[in-house]
Every structure is written in structure tokens, then in C-alpha cells.
Amino acid sequence: MIVSIASGKGGTGKTLVATSLAVSLPKAQLLDCDVEEPNAFLFFPNRKLLERSECQVPVPVIDMDRCVHCGSCSDACAFNALAALPQEVLVFPELCHGCGGCVLACPEKAIKEGRRTVGHIFRAISGDHDLVWGELRLGEARTTPLIRAVRERASPGIAIVDCPPGTSCSLVEAVRGTDFCLLVTEPTPFGLYDLDLALKVLAKMEIPRGVLVNKGGIGDSKVYEYLERRKIALLMEIPMSREIAELYSRGLILAEEIPAWRERFAALAEAIGEMIP
Amino acid sequence: MKQLAVVSGKGGTGKTSVVASLAALARGVAVIADCDVDAPDLHLILHPQIRERREFFGIKRAVIDQQRCTKCMLCQDHCRFGAIADLKIDQLACEGCGVCKLVCPAQAVEMIDRLSGYAYISDTRYGPLVHAELLPGEEASGKLVAMVRELARDLASSLGLDLVLIDGSPGIGCPVIASLSGVDLALVVTEPTISAEHDLERILGVTDHFGIQSCVCINKYDLNPQTARHIEELCRARGTDVAAKLPFDPAVVEAMVKGVPVVELDRPISDLLRALWKRLREQLSR
Numbered sequence: 239m240i241v242s243i244a245s246g247k248g249g250t251g252k253t254l255v256a257t258s259l260a261v262s263l264p265k266a267q268l269l270d271c272d273v274e275e276p277n278a279f280l281f282f283p284n285r286k287l288l289e290r291s292e293c294q295v296p297v298p299v300i301d302m303d304r305c306v307h308c309g310s311c312s313d314a315c316a317f318n319a320l321a322a323l324p325q326e327v328l329v330f331p332e333l334c335h336g337c338g339g340c341v342l343a344c345p346e347k348a349i350k351e352g353r354r355t356v357g358h359i360f361r362a363i364s365g366d367h368d369l370v371w372g373e374l375r376l377g378e379a380r381t382t383p384l385i386r387a388v389r390e391r392a393s394p395g396i397a398i399v400d401c402p403p404g405t406s407c408s409l410v411e412a413v414r415g416t417d418f419c420l421l422v423t424e425p426t427p428f429g430l431y432d433l434d435l436a437l438k439v440l441a442k443m444e445i446p447r448g449v450l451v452n453k454g455g456i457g458d459s460k461v462y463e464y465l466e467r468r469k470i471a472l473l474m475e476i477p478m479s480r481e482i483a484e485l486y487s488r489g490l491i492l493a494e495e496i497p498a499w500r501e502r503f504a505a506l507a508e509a510i511g512e513m514i515p
Numbered sequence: 516m517k518q519l520a521v522v523s524g525k526g527g528t529g530k531t532s533v534v535a536s537l538a539a540l541a542r543g544v545a546v547i548a549d550c551d552v553d554a555p556d557l558h559l560i561l562h563p564q565i566r567e568r569r570e571f572f573g574i575k576r577a578v579i580d581q582q583r584c585t586k587c588m589l590c591q592d593h594c595r596f597g598a599i600a601d602l603k604i605d606q607l608a609c610e611g612c613g614v615c616k617l618v619c620p621a622q623a624v625e626m627i628d629r630l631s632g633y634a635y636i637s638d639t640r641y642g643p644l645v646h647a648e649l650l651p652g653e654e655a656s657g658k659l660v661a662m663v664r665e666l667a668r669d670l671a672s673s674l675g676l677d678l679v680l681i682d683g684s685p686g687i688g689c690p691v692i693a694s695l696s697g698v699d700l701a702l703v704v705t706e707p708t709i710s711a712e713h714d715l716e717r718i719l720g721v722t723d724h725f726g727i728q729s730c731v732c733i734n735k736y737d738l739n740p741q742t743a744r745h746i747e748e749l750c751r752a753r754g755t756d757v758a759a760k761l762p763f764d765p766a767v768v769e770a771m772v773k774g775v776p777v778v779e780l781d782r783p784i785s786d787l788l789r790a791l792w793k794r795l796r797e798q799l800s801r
Contacts, residue, residue, distance in 0.1 A: 246554050248685035249527010253710060274686035275524050275717060277710035316574065316613050316626075337595055337612030376720040379657060379689035403526040403685050404553035407654040410607055426771050428531065432554040438651035443607060456768045480738075487708040487739040 240397045241510055242416040242445075246432030248403035250422045251452035251476065254486050256400035257281045258493035259420075260367055262503035267393050270371035271412035272402040273357060273384045279371050281491050282364035289361035293372065293384045294353040296336040300327050304348035314343035332379050357384040361391060368393060385411040396507075405435045413440065417514045419447045420473065420506075426457035430464060437470070446513055450506075453478040471513065474506050516671050517799045518664075518679045518698040520550075524714030526685030528706045529734040532767050533788070534682040535560040536778035540792040542641045545678035548667035549646040550660045550694040552632065557682050560774055563637030563644045571647065571662060573631030573655030574611030577604050583623035590615035590624060607652050631655060634662050636670065641776075643670050656684075660693035678799070687721045695722065700799055701729040702758065707742035715746065719755060730756040730798060732791060735763040756798070759791035 243256040253270075257278055260268040270278040279285060298311070298320065309322040319333035320340055331354055341349045357374040370391045372384040385408060389399070401412040401419075413419050419440050423433040433449070440447045448471040451461060455478045465472050476482065476492075485495050493500040521537070523530045534557060538547045549557040579590070579602060591599040594615055598608035604615075616624040631653040637644045645667040647659050667679045683694035695701055701722050705715045715731070722729040731750050736743035743760065750757050764784045770777035778788045 247527065247556070248523075248554075249525060272686075274688045274691075275526075275710075275714040277525070277713060280709050280713060314613065314617060316611050335610050335612055337610065337614050338593070339612050339614045339617055342593070342614065342617050374688060376687065376717060377692070377724040379692050381688045404656075404690075405651060406553045406649055406656045406690075408686075408688065409553075410652050414608075426768055427559045427774070428556040428771060431556055431559060435554060435651060442652050456765070458772050483738055486710075487706075487742060489709040 239511065239514065240392055240399060240416040242399040242401050242413045242419045243422060244401040244409060244413055244419055244436055245403055245422045246405055246436035247423070247429055250424045250429055252422050253277050253400055254452070254492060255420065255422050255450055256398050257491045258499060258503045259507060260398045261491055262493045262500045263396050263507050265366045266396040266398055267368040267370070268398050268400065269388050269392060270400045271385045271388050272400055273372035273374045273381050273388065274402060276371040276373055278400050279360070279362065279369055280489050282362070282369055283489070285362035285364040285369055287360065287362045289359070291359050292355040293357045293359055293387045294355050295383045296338065296351040297331045297334050297354045298329055298340050298349050299352040300329065301348045301350065304346045306346055308345065310343045310345060311340035311349060314339045335380070356380065359387050359391070381408045382411045405439050409436070409439060410443070413443065413445060416445060418510050419445050420450055420510065421447060422450045422452055423461060424453040424457065425451055425459070425461040430461045433461065446515065448473040448510065448513060450474045450476070452476045473509055474502065516668065516677055516679065518681065519700050519702065519795060519799060520681040520683050520694050520698040521702045521704060522683035522691060522694065522718055523685055523704045524687060524718035525705070525711040528704045528711055529767065530704045531556045531682055532771065532777055533704055533732060534680065535776040536788045537680055537792055538641045539776040539778050540789060541678060541680060544676060545642055545680045546667045546671040546676055547639070547642060547644045548663050548679055548681045549644065550663055550681050550690065551684040552647040552649045552656050552659045552663065552690065553684055555646055555648065558646055560771065560776055561639040561641065561644055562774065563635070563639050563646065565635050565637045567636040569634045570630055571632040571634055571659050572628045573653055573658055575613070575626040576606055576609050576611055576629045577613070577615050578625050578627055579604060580623045580625065583621050585621045587620060589618045589620065593618045610654065632659055634659065634666055636666060643674065645670065657689035657693040660690050687717055691721070695725060695727055698727060700795065701727050702732055702795065703729055704732045704734055705746060706735045707733060707739040707746060709742065712742060712746055716749070719753065730758040732759040732761065733757060734761045736760045737762045758794045759787060761787050
């Protein structure tokens with residue numbers, strides 16, 4: 239069972255929920271797919287690092303002895319990653335999606351593919367929990383190959399996927415193929431607006447979903463009205479509390495610090511399990 | 516014309532609430548640009564009256580003409596994004612590279628423009644706002660950010676306004692880089708949590724990487740004064756100005772529910788936001 243934790247709006251408590259859910263389930267694996275700003279591993283200070291590997295993507299390498307400057311490669315590139323000038327061909331690696339189109343388009347077989355590193359994949363163990371996360375290299379724009387590499391390390395059994403905020407390609411890549419997506423929101427206008435956007439993406443992807451409201455008590459009641467109107471399951475509520483915010487700020491896991499929450503998160507996992515067709 | 520981008524690394528640190536207040540303080544001198552096109556929220560506070568809507572075409576998408584298709588499977592074999600299964604295109608996985616069209620011997624694949632979102636030019640009480648909407652699950656958010664910024668710059672120069680105020684998205688990837696490229700100053704809004712501190716170091720690494728001057732606002736600093744001090748030390752050590760320290764204040768959410776910039780509620784936090792605005796103006800005029 240793979241459960242993704244997403245939100246739309248940032249800072250609603252995805253990592254708080256993902257870490258607590260993982261430690262409440264024996265042997266659960268935690269995959270942090272927020273590769274731009276991975277945080278989940280920070281909550282496991284006793285982790286033992288097992289793996290640090292490079293995430294590499296293909297990038298064109300041009301053999302200028304063979305190149306006849308026909309411009310076929312730059313015409314074929316949908317991402318403007320190649321510019322064929324009269325005397326040379328410029329490659330912009332950050333724009334390249336690694337599709338291999340230029341290699342196929344070149345009539346002189348002057349293009350080969352090299353590899354470039356866009357980030358790193360880490361795997362660690364903490365207690366009986368397997369942790370995997372990706373770390374995008376600073377200055378890199380494309381997240382999807384690294385998210386894919388993290389997701390590929392999902393082991394059979396229970397895996398919790400901590401997703402990036404937003405509603406575009408990074409989110410799509412992180413939630414793709416997960417059995418259930420738990421959306422974490424807050425009862426504020428911003429939380430509701432972005433929840434609605436994220437729910438639209440998940441509906442399009444046909445992923446079963448439910449909602450957790452964090453920071454209950456702040457804002458207004460519109461999120462609750464929205465969920466009732468749309469018949470979307472409200473699976474848990476975490477109240478706004480200075481104690482919980484402080485635990486989080488110090489890098490402590492709610493379900494480990496307050497045992498009652500461990501039980502609630504275990505029950506949440508059970509409820510999710512029942513919602514998976 | 517100067518460009519100021521507000522970013523954060525970690526999400527939910529208070530970017531949009533800060534930007535809404537800066538927009539109110541910059542009334543009449545700035546064009547505001549909501550570049551968080553994935554999850555835009557600034558309009559919930561600024562209540563734009565839309566004047567103009569532009570269509571945004573992101574990347575093209577492949578479509579297979581089943582009549583022409585000879586089922587040779589070359590497209591499926593060459594697609595590196597796993598976007599073709601049983602000779603059908605998974606539109607959410609397709610990156611629009613066009614390799615399928617390139618390899619198809621039967622000319623059965625077309626690359627078509629697909630509407631991926633909209634950009635809007637609007638009026639608000641505080642001045643013009645350029646904002647956008649990315650349709651659910653669409654890609655190319657960086658390209659839409661670039662479009663919003665171009666519209667905002669054009670608007671600022673045609674109206675003779677001195678500043679483009681940019682609300683960025685969380686993270687450090689494509690839309691953030693598109694929000695930051697070429698700005699005069701980046702304000703990074705952070706909070707005293709170990710997550711935000713970790714993310715702050717990464718976003719400052721990105722601003723350094725692109726040679727962009729940056730300063731920091733520590734929001735909700737009193738939630739964990741020790742971590743807040745740690746962040747201040749970190750900033751001092753790398754020569755980054757801490758332009759403001761804002762306390763946790765329920766007025767921020769109260770203002771969000773009311774749909775007004777928090778600076779207008781006239782609470783203690785309002786004076787701190789005014790001081791931040793003054794400091795930012797000084798840094799921009801250097």
C-alpha cells in the first residue's frame with residue numbers, strides 16, 4: 239500500500255502527518271518526494287545512511303567533427319535546449335528533458351548522450367523504518383526525474399510518500415500510481431483554495447483521496463462546508479496548538495512525543511486501508 | 516524599474532500574507548505579480564477586477580490518429596516518459612517532446628497546442644495585479660511564470676511604475692527559478708523550524724547561484740526563539756540582512772479570513788511590516 243500525503247498549499251503540515259503516520263505503522267517506509275526542499279529525514283536524527291547515489295539524466299553531447307550545422311537537432315527539440323548557430327551548437331542542459339529527440343533527428347549521427355547529475359538519492363534506516371529522499375541540486379529546475387528515482391525505491395509493504403506542494407508536474411509525478419492520497423489542509427481561505435486545486439488534479443488522475451484538516455480552530459468553517467458539500471471524507475483533524483507547533487519546530491515527531499496521537503494515526507491508516515478499492 | 520521577489524523555500528511561512536501587506540504599502544508605485552501559478556492565493560486578499568485574460572499554451576501534447584496508426588509500436592518503444600501504453604497517450608505523463616511523432620513511419624502522431632492556463636491583468640485597490648491560473652495537472656509552470664513577469668514588466672513601464680512586486684512559490688525548482696531570474700532583490704520569508712531553516716539555506720544557495728541579492732524575514736520568530744536566533748546567526752555569518760522579525764500573530768489569519776492585507780488591521784504587526792517595507796525600499800534604491 240502506497241499512501242501519498244499532498245496539500246496544494248505549502249506549510250499545511252504534510253511532513254508532520256507523513257512522519258507521524260510512518261512511525262505509527264510498524265516497518266512503514268517513508269519516501270520524501272519533495273526533492274526541492276526535503277525535510278522528513280530531519281525528523282530522524284538517529285538515522286543510519288545506507289545509500290547516497292546520483293540521479294543522472296541524459297544530455298546531448300555533440301561531435302563537432304561530424305556536425306554539418308543543419309539545425310535538425312534544434313528544430314526537433316521542444317524545450318529550446320539546443321541552439322544551432324552557424325559555427326556551433328549550444329546546449330542548455332537545464333532545459334533538456336532527456337527525450338533523445340535530437341539524437342534521432344541528427345542525420346549525421348553526430349549526437350551522443352552523456353549523463354549529468356541533477357540531484358542525489360539518499361536511503362537511510364531509523365529503527366524499523368526505511369527512509370528515502372531526494373535532494374535536487376541547487377540551480378536545477380526539473381524535479382521529475384529525481385521524484386521518479388525516489389518513487390522507484392518504494393518497497394512492498396506500506397510506503398508513505400511525502401509530496402511537494404503545488405498542483406503541477408512535481409505533484410503529479412509524486413502521487414502517480416499511489417493507492418490513496420491524503421490531502422492535508424488548514425481551515426483558511428488559502429488552504430481551501432489550494433485544496434480545491436489539488437483535489438481537481440487527483441480527480442483527473444482517479445486516485446482515491448481524503449482530507450486531513452490541520453491547525454483546526456483557526457480561520458473559518460468554509461473547508462468543512464466544502465468537504466460536506468462535495469462528500470469528501472474528512473479523516474482526521476489536528477487542532478492548532480502551540481505545543482504541536484513547537485514539537486514540529488524542534489524536529490520532533492508528534493506521534494512519538496504524544497502516544498495518544500500514535501493511536502490516532504494508526505487508526506487513520508486503517509481508515510485509509512478501508513477506502514482503497 | 517526594480518523587481519522584488521518574495522520566496523521562501525519551505526511553503527506556508529507567510530509569503531503571500533507579507534506580499535499582500537507590501538502591496539498595500541506600495542499602493543500606486545508597484546505592479547504586483549502573483550507568480551505562484553500552481554497555487555495562487557494573492558487574489559483572495561487583493562480582490563482583483565479582471566481587465567484582460569490571455570490564454571497560455573504550455574507544451575504541446577501528442578495525439579495518435581488511430582486510423583493511420585499501423586501499430587508498429589515504435590512510438591511506445593521510444594517514449595522515455597512512459598506516456599504511451601497500448602498506443603494511447605497518457606496526457607498527464609506526456610512531456611510534449613515529440614519523439615513519438617519523429618519516429619512514427621505512418622505520420623499518425625500530431626503534436627497539438629493545448630490550453631494550459633490563463634494569465635490575467637487586473638486592477639486592485641493597490642494597483643495593477645498580473646496573476647495566472649494553471650489548469651489542473653498541467654506542466655510548464657515556469658513558462659507561465661515567465662509570461663506573468665513579462666506582462667507585469669510591460670505594464671509597469673507603460674504606466675511609469677518603479678517596482679514589480681513578485682509573490683513566488685515554495686521550493687527551489689523551475690517556477691522559483693523563473694520567479695527569481697533577473698530580480699534586483701529577493702526577500703526570503705522563513706520561520707524558526709528545523710525544516711524552514713534547512714530550506715532557507717537551500718534557497719539562499721539558489722539566489723547565490725544566480726547572483727541575486729537577498730535578505731530574510733523571520734516570521735513567527737517567537738514560536739521558537741532559539742531556532743530564530745540560530746537563523747539570525749546563520750544569516751550574519753553569510754552576510755545576509757535580516758530585514759524583519761515578525762511575531763506569531765493571530766491577526767494574520769484574521770486578515771486572511773477578512774480578505775484584507777494584515778497591515779491594514781492596525782495591530783502591532785502592522786508597524787513591523789511598515790518598517791520592513793521601508794528597509795526593502797532602501798535596499799532597492801542602493
